[in-house]
Amino acid sequence: MHGWTGKILKVNLTDKTTEELRLPPDVYLRNIGGKGLSGELLLEHFRHSWDDPQMPLAFMTGPLNNTSSPTSGRMTVMSRSPLTGAVCDASVGGKMGTVLKRAGYDGIVMTGKSLDWCGLSISETGVSFGNAAHLTGLPISEIHTQLAADPVMKNGAHAMIGPAAENGVRYAAIVFDGHYFAGRGGLGLVMAEKKLKFISVNGSLKTEVFDRDELKAAQEEIFRLVSASPMLTGDLGITNYGTGALYDLMHSRRMMPTNNFRQTYFEHSPSMNAYAYKKQYDTRKFGCAGCHILCKKVGAKGEIIPEFETMSHFSALVGNSDLDVVVEANRICNEAGMDTISAGVTLATYAEITDQTLSTENFLQLLENIASGQGEGVALGQGALRFATESGQPQVAMVSKGMEFPAYDPRGAQGMALAYATSTRGGCHLRAYPIAHEILRKPVATDRFSLSGKARIIKISEDMNAVVDSLTACKFLFFAASLEEYARALNAVTGMQTSAQELLKLGERIYYRERIMNARNGFAVNDDDIPARFFEESGSSSETILIAPLKRSEFLEERAAYYRIRGLDEQGLPTAEKCAELGLSC
């Protein structure tokens, strides 16, 4: 095959055995890779609890990995979330996706549970298991240094979990190459449950490309659009300022979640924006293998500059106005290997329930306690909803399906309300990302203060992003390019003859399958919702911008429309007819 290696590594961690899975070509064509292929392989396991040894953890690349297709070096990690119980997949950057292909595999599917902490080493010449007890308790940077020092793994890629996962934090992440996070939903805890501390991969194999000239032409089309994108490569775009470039926009649109979403405006924001970080830390850029945008930023002294969500939640959401504290809080989470969004919302929930504004010392100490599983940190490590429920105030947790909301208040971009609600993994902005059109004007602007007509847009966007995550491309690129250009790249690499709209049809099937996974675990209409706060309380309006509560009736109307468009019944459950149309079993 062109594009794919045709081999998936199956690993049983209980008895330390491996085998190679070779799927028929049509399975690849229907699922592409990444999110799609992971879903195909994991569907039948989705009745297992997240901590059942039979519940797989999948790493999956796509056909564009290890080719010159722009920003296509990502991969998917998928399992069932310890935080939500729902399907959980994360698109992760770095170089693991590329290197795994070089080692000869399209992906890894891991089941079982090791007796002791172990590590997995993969190369084109073989697979081996090693003891990893010596890495427990260490911060991520130290683990990465040790793994990277292995001469066999020189220039290799490394996935690892940190202390947060070891200590049972339900939003523990898997960290790749020291900096790139499969961040949300607790996938790190799934890895910890299997007693798998790290995965190291090395390889030098090439990926066969069907038509190199055509790929070059597709690449040029994509680069041209990227150059034309102010959001990506513009003077104020993420190539210069990182994802933090969004911070000023959220502030000026009065939709920055503040004090646990009780307000939407943080007065200190102008001095805590991406420019402030650039100036204070003299930042330079770095990024994923094969990417020319380089959205990540590091300070002159090696300080990792937070991403937008972290910048926002570790300032406005918890009431912190000290830039250094944001950077330090980010460092604590990075070194522990835990999701900053969930950590931020959980601490904001704690602050509201305990009726206090967190001091900077308390804020940092609580993060340390969560990571190390000490004191109140144990309860806070269970996430906002569990903590709030234990405290008798579940309504204070700003979550959907138990996953904490990122830094976009839905009252300031109303499509986000529906997107949070219908997201298969819970309170996530990345499934439909209506911010693209409601705020960033891409592909064109829509009315951010209206839900009308958004159901279909959300559905199409979910399908599109399911394809993007299956191609294992970067979502940022789709602020500029579209599936039209990526279909050309995919065809060039694989020899397929697909189109943008045909890919959307595959995306529809991939996304619907996740609805099936969740339905099998009891998720239904009541889970496709957002907290009452957004319907009952106003945000922080200005003289010219009114941040009003969402209208519950309009939300319910649009959610019902979404179900009809998606082919779900009134309870949000899959239907036999739609399953048959998509070639899926309910």
Place this chain on the structure above:
Amino acid sequence: MLKLLIKYEQKLVEHGLCASGTPLVGGVNDVVIWNREDPLSEELEKIIAGLNINSLIFARPVEPFFSILNYLARHSDTEFVPEDTETRTFLHSIPVARSLTATEIIPLLQKRKGCVVAGHGIISFGTVSPEQAFVVFSSIIFSAFVKFFVDHAYAQQVGAPDPEAKKMLPEVLAAYDQFLPGHAEAELVTGDFSNPGDIVRAMIQAGQATVNARMVDSFFGNISYFANDTVYISQTGSSMDELESCIDACPLDDSACTGITASSELLAHRDIYLGGSNRAILHGHPKFSVIMSMLCFEKDCKNRGKCHIKCDKPRFVDDIPVIPGEVGSGPRGLSNTLPPAVQGRRGAIVYGHGVFTVGQKDFRDAYASLAEIEALCRNFYLKIISASN
């Protein structure tokens, strides 16, 4: 949704692209609705059902565009490929359907954002808003128009004009005169502006005038003003006739990223201001300026086919430089080529793309220069084709 459908129906008419009462604009959430009843909607709904979209426009453009599209359709197999920036960057190619049937049109729209239906008109779609369909509709007209005239000039130059095109030309030009407004003059407010409110009002007025003069298509083009160490610039994808709430204030020191939604040409605008004493910039896509930028009769040029990025010869239309450069700020971007070209001049034409003009106090000079350059280019074009007759 209906409000949006009617808005874009009206824009097609107001921009002079379609006759009143003719555009069909459909929108889909969980059901399809139309701007008006029409027997064609049944077939168009089959097209909608076959695609993952939220809006669709079908309309027959007015003359001369309809004749040009049909000409290009007759002279194409499955698609035609104009070489202007709109096509190169966004459309890629323009497919041609021979019948107004879902079975023929769906496969074309699976690959591209719109298509020509020979003898019928244009179909285009959007996935988040009918605005996308409107933009594609308008871009197809623009790109086809440019291609028709560019191809004809080159054919004429080598002494092999297509007889059909040659025969069409007088009628096409006459119809284009009908499309243009009677006069391009506009009463614009006088500067210097320093108050943000005055700046925004002046920009809105100049943007509207540029659209009224039909010197810009769909939402392309941009406009800016420099004051208070800040570039006030239209947002990316904003329509020049709808600039209210679509102007970003971008401080020169980049101390806020609010302008991340600013036009992709922010960097070029900023460097023009930093390189001289200009205060206003206007960018439009007047058609004959774009056509003239694409006509170069240099023989055996090593850069032929890559003129848009590699042209290294000084080229002028009268006193106006024609320069290479792609949209935005990449290594081949016009942010590198435009600022030096404009220095000490009233404007420049970017190959296959459009015209940038400048003013020292307000938008009057920039607007007048835009209109003059377009008139100049049209005259030059007519001379070229009559000289080679």
